[in-house]
Amino acid sequence: MFNFEYQNTTKILFGKGQIGAIGKEIAPGSKVMITYGGGSIKANGVYQQTMDALAACEVIEFGGIEPNPEYATLMKAVKLGREEKVDLLLAVGGGSVLDGTKFIAAAIPFAGEEWDIVKKGAAVERAVPLATILTLPATGSESNTFAVISRRETSEKLAFSSVHSYPKFAVLDPETTFSLPEKQVANGVVDAYMHTLEQYLTFPGKAELNDRFAEGILQTLIEVGPKTLAEPQDYDARATFVWSATLALNGLIGCGVPQDWATHMIGHELTALYGMDHARTLAVVAPHLYRVCGEGKREKLVQYAERVWGVREGTEEERAEAGIRKTEEFFESLGVPTRLSRYEGVEADTPKMVASRLKGRGFTQLGEKGAVTPEVVELVLSRSLAA
Ligand code: NZQ
Ligand code: ZN
Numbered sequence: 001m002f003n004f005e006y007q008n009t010t011k012i013l014f015g016k017g018q019i020g021a022i023g024k025e026i027a028p029g030s031k032v033m034i035t036y037g038g039g040s041i042k043a044n045g046v047y048q049q050t051m052d053a054l055a056a057c058e059v060i061e062f063g064g065i066e067p068n069p070e071y072a073t074l075m076k077a078v079k080l081g082r083e084e085k086v087d088l089l090l091a092v093g094g095g096s097v098l099d100g101t102k103f104i105a106a107a108i109p110f111a112g113e114e115w116d117i118v119k120k121g122a123a124v125e126r127a128v129p130l131a132t133i134l135t136l137p138a139t140g141s142e143s144n145t146f147a148v149i150s151r152r153e154t155s156e157k158l159a160f161s162s163v164h165s166y167p168k169f170a171v172l173d174p175e176t177t178f179s180l181p182e183k184q185v186a187n188g189v190v191d192a193y194m195h196t197l198e199q200y201l202t203f204p205g206k207a208e209l210n211d212r213f214a215e216g217i218l219q220t221l222i223e224v225g226p227k228t229l230a231e232p233q234d235y236d237a238r239a240t241f242v243w244s245a246t247l248a249l250n251g252l253i254g255c256g257v258p259q260d261w262a263t264h265m266i267g268h269e270l271t272a273l274y275g276m277d278h279a280r281t282l283a284v285v286a287p288h289l290y291r292v293c294g295e296g297k298r299e300k301l302v303q304y305a306e307r308v309w310g311v312r313e314g315t316e317e318e319r320a321e322a323g324i325r326k327t328e329e330f331f332e333s334l335g336v337p338t339r340l341s342r343y344e345g346v347e348a349d350t351p352k353m354v355a356s357r358l359k360g361r362g363f364t365q366l367g368e369k370g371a372v373t374p375e376v377v378e379l380v381l382s383r384s385l386a387a
Contacts, residue, residue, distance in 0.1 A: 001207040001256040008251050010143035011169040018173045019049040019133060025169050028056040030087040035062045035077060035101045037093045044179035046135055050092055060084055068271055069100030071151040078107045089130040095139030098132050099147035102165040105130040117160050118149045124162035133171040136180060137242040138188035140195060140249025142170035157272040172246060174238040182229060186334040187279035189225035192245035193218060194282040198260045201300050202368035205257040213253045218308045220244050225334060262366035263289055266377055269354045274346060283331045284340040288383040290324050296371055340384035351381035
């Protein structure tokens with residue numbers, strides 16, 4: 001097991017009605033800026049619950065943060081936050097609103113060019129305190145340090161991370177997610193599943209407990225994913241899904257183990273180019289990447305196939321392939337395609353284009369062993385496009 005440091009400072013408020021509990025987490029009289037997306041929180045009652053819970057605070061609002069949050073929009077919120085001298089940012093929504101708010105929180109006190117936080121990894125030395133009310137289980141953003149920000153004018157989608165981006169608290173009320181369209185639930189299951197695989201399908205890290213954590217999350221998502229899709233109002237199934245998605249990317253299962261993240265890096269380029277939903281980019285990359293990089297991942301692929309999918313027959317190569325096939329079938333069963341060829345408008349030169357964009361950013365050795373070179377990226381996407 002590798003050495004690691006672990007401290008997750010986000011307090012989780014989990015369960016029905018927990019929005020009502022945020023009052024005790026915020027000093028009365030605080031100036032709170034709530035941030036949200038395109039309006040789903042107004043339609044499902046979450047907005048009203050939030051406003052009621054903030055009765056003792058001075059509240060200002062910033063709505064309109066779009067999926068794959070846009071830099072230009074976020075900069076408007078930065079301006080407002082500076083003018084209003086807000087004490088706390090409260091992000092209410094899915095991963096995009098949460099990520100966007102992490103950027104706003106870091107950018108408000110930032111002295112230099114704000115885009116450098118994302119583009120150049122400029123050090124974030126402080127941030128306005130932020131907290132979250134999550135309405136879409138998927139990204140883990142509610143209790144991690146990551147944010148992914150898009151800039152349409154340059155077709156960029158880039159991540160940053162700072163210890164100052166940990167939300168002070170995260171409300172996870174499964175009932176706030178009942179209003180999600182099926183597609184977003186399926187996306188969420190796939191995203192959480194892929195976060196787990198990125199921290200698991202690498203090479204043996206002699207970290208048995210982490211392996212078991214990861215396998216537990218994967219098996220739970222396999223069980224509960226289809227159920228919560230079919231019965232969105234089944235509270236316990238949805239609660240299990242919400243908690244799985246949080247644990248998949250709150251830092252715990254990644255402690256002391258090698259991590260991959262090549263699928264995410266490639267996927268972000270597909271979103272930047274074509275606006276594809278984040279989870280859907282992962283589903284068209286991962287299976288092909290696991291085949292192309294099969295040798296380096298063989299031992300874990302075999303372990304995955306056996307422990308998660310019960311595959312015990314065949315040679316190691318056959319078992320590894322069976323695990324990948326089961327993954328594809330699972331994603332497809334949720335209505336999430338696993339081939340790039342299924343998306344209209346994806347041009348034939350996409351594999352080359354994505355490879356060269358990643359190369360241009362200096363990402364020439366992705367994956368746990370740096371084996372995912374631009375050539376490998378091109379091959380993976382070519383296979384997905386030809387499949
Ligand atoms: O904007 P509103 O009206 O709120 O509608 C949203 C949006 O259209 C809707 N929605 C959210 N909660 C709802 C709801 N609709 C009905 N009922 C509800 N309860 O869902 C749509 C998609 O929302 P979005 O926030 O974009 O989805 P998601 O949570 O999947 O976030 C995706 C973003 O997170 C980034 C992705 O790259 C992408 O930009 N990621 C962030 C990560 C992190 N911070 O750790 C890691 C991930 O790998 C990922 O990269
Ligand atoms: Zn993801």
